[in-house]
Amino acid sequence: MKNKLLTIMLIILVSITLIGVVALILVMQLNKGEEDTAPTIDEIVEASIDVPEITTNLAGNDFIRLSLKIQTDSKEAAEELAKRDFQVKNIVIQQLSEMTAEDLNGKDGKATFENALKLQVNELMQDGEVQQVYITSYIIQ
Structure with missing residues (x-):
């Protein structure tokens, strides 16, 4: 009777330990993928x-x-975008020609311009896409 109870307790402890180890490995693998x-x-x-x-x-x-500065999702997309520099400049000039200085005022105005530019350039792209557009220098006179 005692021997049987000891065997059952040992099986339960080993099972709980195995479940804990498997759960720990799964959590570590999921966190590794996110990083x-x-x-x-x-x-x-x-x-x-x-x-x-x-x-x-x-x-x-x-x-x-x-x-x-335009950030793409891959080196290949950046290479394609570099070849399309004349098209990008054209889009920038067209976009700006319809905006006033007031449209570009403040953080929201610049973000609106950046997002519009991102959407229009993404329509051109065949390999990859534009992730972000950054204004690196800016003067209105």
Whole structure:
């Protein structure tokens, strides 16, 4: 009787330990996968292109001079975007020609411009997509 009870308790303890080890391994594997999804700064720079300074008229009597950095989702997408630089400049100029200095005022105005640019450039892309558009320099006169 005692021997049988001891065997049952030992089986239960081993089962609980195995379940705990399996659960721990699963949690560690799931957390490992989440950490790898965020790109490093080196990967972001590698997948980005610079749009050199552009000077153009706004919808009002003002003109703007700005530079951009466009982040893509891969190095291949950045290479494609670099080849499409003339199309990107055209989109920037067209977008800005319909905006006034007031449209670009503040954080929200710049974010609206960046998002509109991102959507229009993504329509051009065949390999990959634009993740983010950054304004790196900006002057309105």
